[in-house]
Amino acid sequence: AQSVTQPDIHITVSEGASLELRCNYSYGATPYLFWYVQSPGQGLQLLLKYFSGDTLVQGIKGFEAEFKRSQSSFNLRKPSVHWSDAAEYFCALISSGSARQLTFGSGTQLTVLP
């Protein structure tokens, strides 16, 4: 069975600093991977996705993520964090079955200090 692990429950960074959120997955084949962001009381917004090809994917809001098969990782990065980036971030993997079900990590809460 597939699984997604986000090792950091909570991360605090200063505005303008760089950011890296970790995501590790367990899956028997090449996964489809996603990063979503959720502001308090809101739905999830898709930041970026990896299906195949170039292992460095660009997303919205200046985010990028790198797929590393050897490390089973899909870490999210941003060179300079803005106060508006404070939110909860979820890494997710899609199953290979026809139902295309998403398996989510437990999320990383990001706090941005002024």
Add this chain to the structure above:
Amino acid sequence: DGGITQSPKYLFRKEGQNVTLSCEQNLNHDAMYWYRQDPGQGLRLIYYSQIVNDFQKGDIAEGYSVSREKKESFPLTVTSAQKNPTAFYLCASSGRNEQYFGPGTRLTVT
């Protein structure tokens, strides 16, 4: 504008009452999903539907029911059998591989 709407945003019910959460999409997506979100637990799949008049249980279907009579609509009923119904409920739909989410409904049962 295409998207997913969920109503209401906040819902309050007394214990023992059934309650139905609405989810509508105009993205022409075949598949729709219901998730439950609790603090520190991420999202857990309740039910999903890949086509009209068909749906499947997810990981935590007990105490919930759904219907899919129209492509655009996938309502979720939280029954009195659900032991801990207070949560944030998210609906999603997908065309191929990406899932798009609605704004959610926060249900409080007292």
